[in-house]
Amino acid sequence: xxxxxxxxxxxxxxxxxxxxxxxxxxxxxxxxxxxxxxxxxxxxxxxxxxxxxxxxxxxxxxxxxxxxxxxxxxxxxxxxxxxxxxxxxxxxxxxxxxxxxxxxxxxxxxxxxxxxxxxxxxxxxxxxxxxxxxxxxxxxxxxxxxxxxxxxxxxxxxxxxxxxxxxxxxxxxxxxxxxxxxxxxxxxxxxxxxxxxxxxxxxxxxxxxxxxxxxxxxxxxxxxxxxxxxxxxx
Amino acid sequence: xxxxxxxxxxxxxxxxxxxxxxxxxxxxxxxxxxxxxxxxxxxxxxxxxxxxxxxxxxxxxxxxxxxxxxxxxxxxxxxxxxxxxxxxxxxxxxxxxxxxxxxxxxxxxxxxxxxxxxxxxxxxxxxxxxxxxxxxxxxxxxxxxxxxxxxxxxxxxxxxxxxxxxxxxxxxxxxxxxxxxxxxxxxxxxxxxxxxxxxxxxxxxxxxxxxxxxxxxxxxxxxxxxx
Numbered sequence: 001x002x003x004x005x006x007x008x009x010x011x012x013x014x015x016x017x018x019x020x021x022x023x024x025x026x027x028x029x030x031x032x033x034x035x036x037x038x039x040x041x042x043x044x045x046x047x048x049x050x051x052x053x054x055x056x057x058x059x060x061x062x063x064x065x066x067x068x069x070x071x072x073x074x075x076x077x078x079x080x081x082x083x084x085x086x087x088x089x090x091x092x093x094x095x096x097x098x099x100x101x102x103x104x105x106x107x108x109x110x111x112x113x114x115x116x117x118x119x120x121x122x123x124x125x126x127x128x129x130x131x132x133x134x135x136x137x138x139x140x141x142x143x144x145x146x147x148x149x150x151x152x153x154x155x156x157x158x159x160x161x162x163x164x165x166x167x168x169x170x171x172x173x174x175x176x177x178x179x180x181x182x183x184x185x186x187x188x189x190x191x192x193x194x195x196x197x198x199x200x201x202x203x204x205x206x207x208x209x210x211x212x213x214x215x216x217x218x219x220x221x222x223x224x225x226x227x228x229x230x231x232x233x234x
Numbered sequence: 235x236x237x238x239x240x241x242x243x244x245x246x247x248x249x250x251x252x253x254x255x256x257x258x259x260x261x262x263x264x265x266x267x268x269x270x271x272x273x274x275x276x277x278x279x280x281x282x283x284x285x286x287x288x289x290x291x292x293x294x295x296x297x298x299x300x301x302x303x304x305x306x307x308x309x310x311x312x313x314x315x316x317x318x319x320x321x322x323x324x325x326x327x328x329x330x331x332x333x334x335x336x337x338x339x340x341x342x343x344x345x346x347x348x349x350x351x352x353x354x355x356x357x358x359x360x361x362x363x364x365x366x367x368x369x370x371x372x373x374x375x376x377x378x379x380x381x382x383x384x385x386x387x388x389x390x391x392x393x394x395x396x397x398x399x400x401x402x403x404x405x406x407x408x409x410x411x412x413x414x415x416x417x418x419x420x421x422x423x424x425x426x427x428x429x430x431x432x433x434x435x436x437x438x439x440x441x442x443x444x445x446x447x448x449x450x451x452x453x454x455x456x457x458x459x460x461x
Contacts, residue, residue, distance in 0.1 A: 159309030
């Protein structure tokens with residue numbers, strides 16, 4: 001019986017700029033590709049849990065995206081991808097500049113998005129463990145590093161009292177510790193190649209200068225190689 | 235037996251003294267609910283909790299899908315309801331968030347479909363983790379065919395002509411029906427979709443129209459039977 005392999009993520013998994021036969025998801029024999037170019041982690045998480053409510057795959061592979069992105073719904077009932085380079089309707093492709101402007105002025109927060117994605121990673125990890133689903137993670141364009149200094153930097157945007165510099169310093173430390181605790185809960189063994197490994201960095205390092213434009217047109221050889229790396233983890 | 239509860243004002247019961255709340259009477263050790271909370275908030279705060287603690291019992295009072303949750307650029311959470319949007323941490327009103335949400339983002343079909351997915355996902359998660367899970371409906375409308383068809387009219391679909399639109403409504407009603415069929419009726423207090431508001435209406439209401447002490451006490455007795 002064919003194994004059900006589901007892949008979820010953003011353009012690095014959707015690969016809409018590649019011919020279907022050139023996509024790494026095709027190369028590994030994915031039966032379901034629920035990724036969407038431009039997607040943020042809220043969208044990735046929501047479409048993944050919806051998929052898991054319908055189907056129990058043998059393998060689930062998730063490429064986590066940039067925390068600079070958001071996800072909203074449109075009152076027409078469709079989903080809106082919100083990214084710094086573009087905000088558009090998933091179904092119609094229509095651009096929504098009003099929504100983008102509001103999101104980045106009033107809703108977006110780096111700490112919230114990073115804390116949320118860590119919670120999503122842990123929750124799906126535990127769900128898959130309890131259901132016997134083989135789970136693999138990688139980073140696509142998520143550029144956060146997880147050393148102490150980087151976590152302190154992200155924590156500067158957390159909600160906290162800023163009454164005086166000492167309280168703010170304690171708040172940053174407290175929030176950085178929250179992130180560290182969440183990171184410690186991540187299962188390092190389910191990551192492709194190594195913990196926190198990034199497909200984008202892999203391609204940048206091995207195929208320098210060959211990734212083009214905000215839509216991340218990926219070099220065919222790089223995609224093929226990524227497919228081989230993923231295959232070796234299956 | 236650690237019991238955790240989540241929901242909206244019907245579970246938060248900020249209007250009652252702590253000793254009179256149904257959650258206190260059943261011995262809940264943690265109350266994650268907040269008045270004005272949405273199903274979005276209920277789901278997300280529940281998974282955050284489950285990521286660090288495995289309770290013996292989890293009780294969720296799902297709320298009206300008209301509500302939503304937005305983040306604020308200062309890192310806090312905004313509870314968005316048709317009447318009011320406020321900051322969960324500071325209590326500050328955020329009318330600009332409310333206006334934005336209902337003008338651009340609100341869709342009844344989306345919110346109800348998402349709520350069903352949240353219910354199903356937590357149900358399956360708790361089953362696999364052997365957490366006893368109980369659901370109830372705080373106060374939203376009775377879920378019948380008329381309600382589902384009404385929601386499905388708002389779903390994203392082609393509306394090129396009447397026939398196509400009619401088929402779209404039918405298909406989306408079926409989407410909701412199929413999701414409802416996945417709900418485990420046996421984890422609902424009393425019966426599927428049973429509502430605390432309905433249950434408590436025979437008792438005097440508090441000034442703010444929530445169940446008063448007597449109603450809340452009676453609800454606690456009912457919940458206890460399921461523990």
